[in-house]
Amino acid sequence: MRRAVLWARLGRVPYGEALELQRYLHRLRCCGEVGDLVLSLEHDPVITLGRSADPRHVLADPLALEAAGVEVVPVERGGDVTYHGPGQLVIYPVVDLRGWGRRLRWYVWALEEVMLRVADAYGITAARVPGRPGIWVGDEKLGAVGVYVRRWVTMHGLALNVDPVPDGFRWIVPCGIHGAGATSLARLLGRPIGVREVEERAMEAFGEVFGASVARVRPEEIGAVTAG
Amino acid sequence: MADIVVPPLGGVEEVRVVRWLREVGDEVHAGEAVAEVEAEKATFVIEAPVGGRLYAILVPEGKTAAPGDVIGKIEEASG
Numbered sequence: 001m002r003r004a005v006l007w008a009r010l011g012r013v014p015y016g017e018a019l020e021l022q023r024y025l026h027r028l029r030c031c032g033e034v035g036d037l038v039l040s041l042e043h044d045p046v047i048t049l050g051r052s053a054d055p056r057h058v059l060a061d062p063l064a065l066e067a068a069g070v071e072v073v074p075v076e077r078g079g080d081v082t083y084h085g086p087g088q089l090v091i092y093p094v095v096d097l098r099g100w101g102r103r104l105r106w107y108v109w110a111l112e113e114v115m116l117r118v119a120d121a122y123g124i125t126a127a128r129v130p131g132r133p134g135i136w137v138g139d140e141k142l143g144a145v146g147v148y149v150r151r152w153v154t155m156h157g158l159a160l161n162v163d164p165v166p167d168g169f170r171w172i173v174p175c176g177i178h179g180a181g182a183t184s185l186a187r188l189l190g191r192p193i194g195v196r197e198v199e200e201r202a203m204e205a206f207g208e209v210f211g212a213s214v215a216r217v218r219p220e221e222i223g224a225v226t227a228g
Numbered sequence: 229m230a231d232i233v234v235p236p237l238g239g240v241e242e243v244r245v246v247r248w249l250r251e252v253g254d255e256v257h258a259g260e261a262v263a264e265v266e267a268e269k270a271t272f273v274i275e276a277p278v279g280g281r282l283y284a285i286l287v288p289e290g291k292t293a294a295p296g297d298v299i300g301k302i303e304e305a306s307g
Binding site: 051078079101103104105106107134145149150 | 236239240244247261266267271275
């Protein structure tokens with residue numbers, strides 16, 4: 001039987017608000033009060049520092065970031081420094097991996113696979129690079145993965161660059177890898193592309209990769225209070 | 229004395245202890261998060277198997293361990 005996963009599309013959400021929501025849903029999922037679910041959204045510009053982050057990988061002057069309205073937030077996910085902002089599709093599954101065989105490595109692989117399939121749907125060949133989680137086109141990163149798991153329930157997830165402002169990635173050393181830049185679907189295709197259409201494809205791919213039937217619900221139906 | 233063990237993580241051969249959330253001597257409750265390990269961009273939380281006092285940290289922050297390894301010990305609360 002295919003597993004049922006609820007999907008809520010949140011639109012654009014400030015980072016802190018989405019984080020609180022994830023933590024809340026994670027608690028509910030841990031005690032079985034909600035089922036498996038996925039949030040999809042875009043963030044206001046933000047730089048986040050994972051558990052292994054080297055603060056030197058934030059290149060921009062703190063005052064310049066403040067002036068640009070960009071927050072710098074330490075978070076519990078694995079990984080180094082990353083940027084989120086409008087034009088980037090973010091997907092946060094809050095799922096109990098006991099339903100998928102307690103396979104942490106598979107889970108990271110699966111999030112990458114979702115992004116690879118989306119890229120492929122647009123005729124873009126991206127790839128995994130050993131030792132560098134995420135998906136890459138040559139030396140440039142197209143999508144990132146960062147995961148947090150407690151009691152086998154996940155938080156955080158993936159971020160796929162659809163059509164973000166290029167500035168965001170100039171503020172950081174993406175994932176702490178010097179010389180590695182970032183790219184986007186729009187840049188690779190040479191045309192603008194909307195996050196919404198990519199979001200649909202990404203959730204189709206999610207259903208395939210996770211062997212799940214994905215049902216879209218309104219945010220309030222997963223007990224979520226979100227920005228309008 | 230109870231062991232704090234890195235559980236099998238499904239295909240992961242090595243993890244790095246990124247953070248101890250409690251210090252030696254601290255009281256811990258069963259099920260409380262005591263450490264975080266990281267593998268391949270995934271942070272996994274290790275919880276205290278029993279309540280008591282964190283007696284020893286065997287694998288400090290920044291060091292690696294494998295699933296099945298004992299990374300710390302808890303002196304169980306008596307009574």
